[in-house]
Amino acid sequence: MPRTLKLAAAQMGPVHLTSTRTETMDRLLTLLRQASTLGAQLVLFPETALTTFFPRHLITSPDELSNYFDSASTLLTSPNTAPLFNLAKELNIDISIGFAEWDESAAAGSVAGANVKGYNTSVYYSARKGEIVAKYRKVHLPGTVEPFSNPDAVNQLEKRYFAPGNLGFQAFRAPDLVKSVLKKGGHGVEAKEDVKGKGDPILGMMICNDRRWVEGWRCYGLQGVELVLCGYNTAGFAPDLWGTRKPMTPEEAETDAVFHHKLCMQGNSYMNSCFSVSAAKAGMEDGKYDLIGGSCITSPEGHVLAEAKTKGDEIVFAEIDLEDCRQGMEKTFDFGRHRRIEQYGLITTQTGVVEPELLG
Numbered sequence: 140m141p142r143t144l145k146l147a148a149a150q151m152g153p154v155h156l157t158s159t160r161t162e163t164m165d166r167l168l169t170l171l172r173q174a175s176t177l178g179a180q181l182v183l184f185p186e187t188a189l190t191t192f193f194p195r196h197l198i199t200s201p202d203e204l205s206n207y208f209d210s211a212s213t214l215l216t217s218p219n220t221a222p223l224f225n226l227a228k229e230l231n232i233d234i235s236i237g238f239a240e241w242d243e244s245a246a247a248g249s250v251a252g253a254n255v256k257g258y259n260t261s262v263y264y265s266a267r268k269g270e271i272v273a274k275y276r277k278v279h280l281p282g283t284v285e286p287f288s289n290p291d292a293v294n295q296l297e298k299r300y301f302a303p304g305n306l307g308f309q310a311f312r313a314p315d316l317v318k319s320v321l322k323k324g325g326h327g328v329e330a331k332e333d334v335k336g337k338g339d340p341i342l343g344m345m346i347c348n349d350r351r352w353v354e355g356w357r358c359y360g361l362q363g364v365e366l367v368l369c370g371y372n373t374a375g376f377a378p379d380l381w382g383t384r385k386p387m388t389p390e391e392a393e394t395d396a397v398f399h400h401k402l403c404m405q406g407n408s409y410m411n412s413c414f415s416v417s418a419a420k421a422g423m424e425d426g427k428y429d430l431i432g433g434s435c436i437t438s439p440e441g442h443v444l445a446e447a448k449t450k451g452d453e454i455v456f457a458e459i460d461l462e463d464c465r466q467g468m469e470k471t472f473d474f475g476r477h478r479r480i481e482q483y484g485l486i487t488t489q490t491g492v493v494e495p496e497l498l499g
């Protein structure tokens with residue numbers, strides 16, 4: 140049975156330090172309406188979509204910093220965020236969006252240090268339910284706590300403002316997003332094997348740097364994920380962050396950064412037999428900080444089905460059939476038959492690299 144889904148990435152162009160919340164919200168609403176005219180049922184927005192990518196700045200004033208954060212518990216009611224969820228409900232479109240989550244319990248600060256204000260988070264809103272049905276907190280936080288000594292460096296102070304995500308890689312089902320699916324206890328559900336690939340779509344969220352780490356993808360793969368959603372803000376040129384043996388022009392560096400982004404989305408989608416969708420915040424923020432575009436939708440065979448053509452506000456759209464995940468899941472990457480967990484111990488017992496002894 141086909142399980143088709145009309146899917147969109149809402150890529151955003153730059154959001155500046157001077158952009159107001161209202162201006163940015165208006166752009167998000169416009170993108171959602173554009174996706175709706177294409178018939179999209181699910182729209183992904185970028186990481187920290189509501190503001191500029193503020194972790195590149197050293198912000199010491201607590202009041203100023205609090206302007207970039209929102210509480211998860213008031214997303215559906217706060218004037219800063221509610222208009223997007225209200226429109227999603229009206230248009231009957233599920234959305235996933237990234238934002239800086241204010242730590243209401245103050246637990247994040249006690250884990251990671253006094254400066255930490257919360258988590259780099261994304262949520263999944265089900266329009267049919269009218270509620271947020273899943274939340275993910277970014278696990279892999281790149282960059283540094285303190286700015287680089289080089290005054291011209293592009294900083295990424297995520298470790299300063301955010302605690303590492305503590306919700307794991309929890310896959311979830313998107314309620315009633317796709318027609319004609321099996322439900323628990325429903326007719327035709329006899330054994331566990333009978334339901335594989337026939338229920339409500341299985342989704343997983345990750346945020347930006349997470350896409351570079353195979354561990355998260357495999358955690359989702361082991362839950363039968365069919366679609367991974369990933370919003371991002373990726374610098375086009377940041378030699379202090381990623382290091383360079385060979386000097387590169389900003390143009391060469393950006394080409395490489397887009398290549399690595401797509402490599403992660405394509406390779407990991409293939410190796411976990413799932414679709415993926417990625418949405419960038421792109422372009423030149425504050426006239427100075429370049430972010431890559433390259434938002435795309437990729438298939439379980441690793442092909443790019445649709446991709447952004449600009450570095451501005453743009454909808455990337457594709458109609459997919461989740462049934463296409465079955466080929467990989469049942470053959471090349473049938474985990475149950477082919478994985479050898481007794482050989483993978485290092486993955487969860489060791490963090491850094493330990494080289495073999497030097498030869499004599």
Ligand code: CDT
Pocket residue numbers: 186281295346347348349351371372373374377380381
């Ligand atoms: N936002 C985010 O996580 N950006 C990082 C930059 C890393 S620099 C190597 C990313 O992985 O795209």
